[in-house]
Amino acid sequence: MQAERFRSWVLWKEEFSGNLAIFCSDERFANATFEFLRRHLGIERCDLMVVAGGPAFIPKNEIALMERVDLLLKAHEVKKVILIAHDDCGYYKHLHKDLPYQTIKRKQCEDLLAAITKLQAKGIQAKAFFAFVDSGEVVFEEVKP
Ligand SMILES: [Zn+2]
Structure with missing residues:
Protein backbone atom coordinates (compact mmCIF):
# COMPACT_ATOMS: atom_id res chain seq x y z
CA MET A 1 0.00 0.00 0.00
CA GLN A 2 1.36 3.39 -0.94
CA ALA A 3 1.38 6.16 1.64
CA GLU A 4 -0.56 9.30 0.76
CA ARG A 5 1.75 11.92 -0.63
CA PHE A 6 1.46 15.54 -1.68
CA ARG A 7 4.00 17.67 -3.52
CA SER A 8 3.78 21.43 -2.91
CA TRP A 9 3.95 24.00 -5.71
CA VAL A 10 5.92 26.30 -3.41
CA LEU A 11 9.63 26.23 -4.11
CA TRP A 12 11.94 25.60 -1.18
CA LYS A 13 13.98 28.53 0.09
CA GLU A 14 16.79 27.75 2.50
CA GLU A 15 17.39 31.14 4.15
CA PHE A 16 15.36 32.86 6.85
CA SER A 17 13.85 36.30 6.39
CA GLY A 18 14.53 37.57 9.91
CA ASN A 19 10.83 38.23 10.44
CA LEU A 20 8.55 36.69 13.04
CA ALA A 21 4.81 37.18 13.32
CA ILE A 22 3.00 36.35 16.55
CA PHE A 23 -0.77 36.18 16.49
CA CYS A 24 -3.79 34.30 17.80
CA SER A 25 -4.90 30.92 16.49
CA ASP A 26 -8.38 32.26 15.71
CA GLU A 27 -9.01 31.05 12.16
CA ARG A 28 -11.43 33.89 11.43
CA PHE A 29 -8.48 36.29 11.25
CA ALA A 30 -5.84 33.98 9.79
CA ASN A 31 -6.16 34.57 6.05
CA ALA A 32 -6.61 38.33 6.50
CA THR A 33 -3.48 38.34 8.66
CA PHE A 34 -1.39 36.68 5.96
CA GLU A 35 -2.70 39.20 3.43
CA PHE A 36 -1.92 42.06 5.84
CA LEU A 37 1.64 40.83 6.37
CA ARG A 38 2.26 40.50 2.63
CA ARG A 39 0.30 43.33 1.10
CA HIS A 40 0.59 46.02 3.78
CA LEU A 41 3.89 45.27 5.52
CA GLY A 42 5.66 43.73 2.53
CA ILE A 43 6.55 40.64 4.54
CA GLU A 44 6.54 37.79 2.03
CA ARG A 45 7.86 35.20 4.45
CA CYS A 46 8.15 35.03 8.22
CA ASP A 47 8.45 32.65 11.09
CA LEU A 48 5.15 32.16 12.89
CA MET A 49 4.11 31.74 16.46
CA VAL A 50 0.39 31.19 16.40
CA ALA A 56 -0.45 37.81 25.37
CA PHE A 57 2.13 35.31 26.60
CA ILE A 58 4.96 37.83 26.23
CA PRO A 59 3.91 40.34 28.94
CA LYS A 60 2.76 37.37 31.06
CA ASN A 61 6.25 35.96 30.63
CA GLU A 62 5.03 32.40 30.07
CA ILE A 63 8.36 30.67 30.33
CA ALA A 64 7.76 27.74 27.95
CA LEU A 65 6.63 30.04 25.13
CA MET A 66 9.26 32.71 25.84
CA GLU A 67 11.91 30.02 25.52
CA ARG A 68 10.55 29.23 22.06
CA VAL A 69 10.59 32.90 21.08
CA ASP A 70 14.16 33.31 22.30
CA LEU A 71 15.16 30.23 20.35
CA LEU A 72 13.70 31.64 17.14
CA LEU A 73 15.23 35.08 17.72
CA LYS A 74 18.64 33.47 18.02
CA ALA A 75 18.55 30.50 15.64
CA HIS A 76 16.72 32.31 12.83
CA GLU A 77 18.34 35.69 13.49
CA VAL A 78 15.00 37.41 13.85
CA LYS A 79 15.29 41.20 13.63
CA LYS A 80 11.67 42.23 13.28
CA VAL A 81 8.59 40.97 15.12
CA ILE A 82 4.99 41.75 14.23
CA LEU A 83 2.49 41.33 17.05
CA ILE A 84 -1.22 41.13 16.34
CA ALA A 85 -4.12 41.00 18.76
CA HIS A 86 -7.72 40.85 17.63
CA ASP A 87 -11.25 41.79 18.51
CA ASP A 88 -13.53 39.18 20.09
CA CYS A 89 -10.54 37.10 21.20
CA GLY A 90 -11.71 33.98 23.03
CA TYR A 91 -8.55 33.88 25.12
CA TYR A 92 -9.13 37.36 26.57
CA LYS A 93 -12.87 36.79 26.91
CA HIS A 94 -12.14 33.63 28.89
CA LEU A 95 -9.68 35.46 31.16
CA HIS A 96 -11.91 38.49 31.69
CA LYS A 97 -15.42 37.06 31.59
CA ASP A 98 -17.18 39.96 33.25
CA LEU A 99 -15.33 42.86 31.73
CA PRO A 100 -16.92 45.06 29.04
CA TYR A 101 -15.59 44.96 25.50
CA GLN A 102 -13.75 48.30 25.72
CA THR A 103 -11.91 47.26 28.89
CA ILE A 104 -10.79 44.00 27.28
CA LYS A 105 -9.60 45.87 24.21
CA ARG A 106 -7.65 48.31 26.40
CA LYS A 107 -6.06 45.35 28.19
CA GLN A 108 -5.09 43.77 24.86
CA CYS A 109 -3.47 47.02 23.70
CA GLU A 110 -1.59 47.39 26.99
CA ASP A 111 -0.32 43.83 26.57
CA LEU A 112 0.83 44.60 23.01
CA LEU A 113 2.76 47.65 24.19
CA ALA A 114 4.31 45.70 27.06
CA ALA A 115 5.32 43.01 24.56
CA ILE A 116 6.96 45.63 22.32
CA THR A 117 8.94 46.94 25.30
CA LYS A 118 10.11 43.45 26.23
CA LEU A 119 11.21 42.66 22.68
CA GLN A 120 12.94 46.03 22.26
CA ALA A 121 14.93 45.24 25.41
CA LYS A 122 16.26 42.22 23.49
CA GLY A 123 17.30 44.48 20.61
CA ILE A 124 14.37 43.48 18.41
CA GLN A 125 12.35 45.85 16.26
CA ALA A 126 8.68 45.25 17.10
CA LYS A 127 5.40 46.61 15.80
CA ALA A 128 1.91 45.87 17.09
CA PHE A 129 -1.51 45.88 15.50
CA PHE A 130 -5.09 45.35 16.60
CA ALA A 131 -7.37 43.58 14.12
CA PHE A 132 -11.10 44.15 14.08
CA VAL A 133 -14.04 43.63 11.77
CA ASP A 134 -15.60 46.60 10.00
CA SER A 135 -18.44 46.14 7.48
CA GLY A 136 -17.51 42.48 7.03
CA GLU A 137 -13.83 43.23 6.38
CA VAL A 138 -10.85 42.77 8.69
CA VAL A 139 -8.98 46.00 9.48
CA PHE A 140 -5.52 46.17 11.10
CA GLU A 141 -4.72 49.28 13.12
CA GLU A 142 -1.28 49.99 14.55
CA VAL A 143 -1.10 50.17 18.34
CA LYS A 144 1.33 52.82 19.57
CA PRO A 145 2.05 54.16 23.05
ZN1 LIG B 1 -7.91 35.17 19.80
Whole structure:
Protein backbone atom coordinates (compact mmCIF):
# COMPACT_ATOMS: atom_id res chain seq x y z
CA MET A 1 0.00 0.00 0.00
CA GLN A 2 1.36 3.39 -0.94
CA ALA A 3 1.38 6.16 1.64
CA GLU A 4 -0.56 9.30 0.76
CA ARG A 5 1.75 11.92 -0.63
CA PHE A 6 1.46 15.54 -1.68
CA ARG A 7 4.00 17.67 -3.52
CA SER A 8 3.78 21.43 -2.91
CA TRP A 9 3.95 24.00 -5.71
CA VAL A 10 5.92 26.30 -3.41
CA LEU A 11 9.63 26.23 -4.11
CA TRP A 12 11.94 25.60 -1.18
CA LYS A 13 13.98 28.53 0.09
CA GLU A 14 16.79 27.75 2.50
CA GLU A 15 17.39 31.14 4.15
CA PHE A 16 15.36 32.86 6.85
CA SER A 17 13.85 36.30 6.39
CA GLY A 18 14.53 37.57 9.91
CA ASN A 19 10.83 38.23 10.44
CA LEU A 20 8.55 36.69 13.04
CA ALA A 21 4.81 37.18 13.32
CA ILE A 22 3.00 36.35 16.55
CA PHE A 23 -0.77 36.18 16.49
CA CYS A 24 -3.79 34.30 17.80
CA SER A 25 -4.90 30.92 16.49
CA ASP A 26 -8.38 32.26 15.71
CA GLU A 27 -9.01 31.05 12.16
CA ARG A 28 -11.43 33.89 11.43
CA PHE A 29 -8.48 36.29 11.25
CA ALA A 30 -5.84 33.98 9.79
CA ASN A 31 -6.16 34.57 6.05
CA ALA A 32 -6.61 38.33 6.50
CA THR A 33 -3.48 38.34 8.66
CA PHE A 34 -1.39 36.68 5.96
CA GLU A 35 -2.70 39.20 3.43
CA PHE A 36 -1.92 42.06 5.84
CA LEU A 37 1.64 40.83 6.37
CA ARG A 38 2.26 40.50 2.63
CA ARG A 39 0.30 43.33 1.10
CA HIS A 40 0.59 46.02 3.78
CA LEU A 41 3.89 45.27 5.52
CA GLY A 42 5.66 43.73 2.53
CA ILE A 43 6.55 40.64 4.54
CA GLU A 44 6.54 37.79 2.03
CA ARG A 45 7.86 35.20 4.45
CA CYS A 46 8.15 35.03 8.22
CA ASP A 47 8.45 32.65 11.09
CA LEU A 48 5.15 32.16 12.89
CA MET A 49 4.11 31.74 16.46
CA VAL A 50 0.39 31.19 16.40
CA VAL A 51 -1.11 30.48 19.81
CA ALA A 52 -4.41 31.21 21.52
CA GLY A 53 -4.26 34.80 22.74
CA GLY A 54 -1.41 35.65 20.37
CA PRO A 55 1.28 37.87 21.94
CA ALA A 56 -0.45 37.81 25.37
CA PHE A 57 2.13 35.31 26.60
CA ILE A 58 4.96 37.83 26.23
CA PRO A 59 3.91 40.34 28.94
CA LYS A 60 2.76 37.37 31.06
CA ASN A 61 6.25 35.96 30.63
CA GLU A 62 5.03 32.40 30.07
CA ILE A 63 8.36 30.67 30.33
CA ALA A 64 7.76 27.74 27.95
CA LEU A 65 6.63 30.04 25.13
CA MET A 66 9.26 32.71 25.84
CA GLU A 67 11.91 30.02 25.52
CA ARG A 68 10.55 29.23 22.06
CA VAL A 69 10.59 32.90 21.08
CA ASP A 70 14.16 33.31 22.30
CA LEU A 71 15.16 30.23 20.35
CA LEU A 72 13.70 31.64 17.14
CA LEU A 73 15.23 35.08 17.72
CA LYS A 74 18.64 33.47 18.02
CA ALA A 75 18.55 30.50 15.64
CA HIS A 76 16.72 32.31 12.83
CA GLU A 77 18.34 35.69 13.49
CA VAL A 78 15.00 37.41 13.85
CA LYS A 79 15.29 41.20 13.63
CA LYS A 80 11.67 42.23 13.28
CA VAL A 81 8.59 40.97 15.12
CA ILE A 82 4.99 41.75 14.23
CA LEU A 83 2.49 41.33 17.05
CA ILE A 84 -1.22 41.13 16.34
CA ALA A 85 -4.12 41.00 18.76
CA HIS A 86 -7.72 40.85 17.63
CA ASP A 87 -11.25 41.79 18.51
CA ASP A 88 -13.53 39.18 20.09
CA CYS A 89 -10.54 37.10 21.20
CA GLY A 90 -11.71 33.98 23.03
CA TYR A 91 -8.55 33.88 25.12
CA TYR A 92 -9.13 37.36 26.57
CA LYS A 93 -12.87 36.79 26.91
CA HIS A 94 -12.14 33.63 28.89
CA LEU A 95 -9.68 35.46 31.16
CA HIS A 96 -11.91 38.49 31.69
CA LYS A 97 -15.42 37.06 31.59
CA ASP A 98 -17.18 39.96 33.25
CA LEU A 99 -15.33 42.86 31.73
CA PRO A 100 -16.92 45.06 29.04
CA TYR A 101 -15.59 44.96 25.50
CA GLN A 102 -13.75 48.30 25.72
CA THR A 103 -11.91 47.26 28.89
CA ILE A 104 -10.79 44.00 27.28
CA LYS A 105 -9.60 45.87 24.21
CA ARG A 106 -7.65 48.31 26.40
CA LYS A 107 -6.06 45.35 28.19
CA GLN A 108 -5.09 43.77 24.86
CA CYS A 109 -3.47 47.02 23.70
CA GLU A 110 -1.59 47.39 26.99
CA ASP A 111 -0.32 43.83 26.57
CA LEU A 112 0.83 44.60 23.01
CA LEU A 113 2.76 47.65 24.19
CA ALA A 114 4.31 45.70 27.06
CA ALA A 115 5.32 43.01 24.56
CA ILE A 116 6.96 45.63 22.32
CA THR A 117 8.94 46.94 25.30
CA LYS A 118 10.11 43.45 26.23
CA LEU A 119 11.21 42.66 22.68
CA GLN A 120 12.94 46.03 22.26
CA ALA A 121 14.93 45.24 25.41
CA LYS A 122 16.26 42.22 23.49
CA GLY A 123 17.30 44.48 20.61
CA ILE A 124 14.37 43.48 18.41
CA GLN A 125 12.35 45.85 16.26
CA ALA A 126 8.68 45.25 17.10
CA LYS A 127 5.40 46.61 15.80
CA ALA A 128 1.91 45.87 17.09
CA PHE A 129 -1.51 45.88 15.50
CA PHE A 130 -5.09 45.35 16.60
CA ALA A 131 -7.37 43.58 14.12
CA PHE A 132 -11.10 44.15 14.08
CA VAL A 133 -14.04 43.63 11.77
CA ASP A 134 -15.60 46.60 10.00
CA SER A 135 -18.44 46.14 7.48
CA GLY A 136 -17.51 42.48 7.03
CA GLU A 137 -13.83 43.23 6.38
CA VAL A 138 -10.85 42.77 8.69
CA VAL A 139 -8.98 46.00 9.48
CA PHE A 140 -5.52 46.17 11.10
CA GLU A 141 -4.72 49.28 13.12
CA GLU A 142 -1.28 49.99 14.55
CA VAL A 143 -1.10 50.17 18.34
CA LYS A 144 1.33 52.82 19.57
CA PRO A 145 2.05 54.16 23.05
ZN1 LIG B 1 -7.91 35.17 19.80
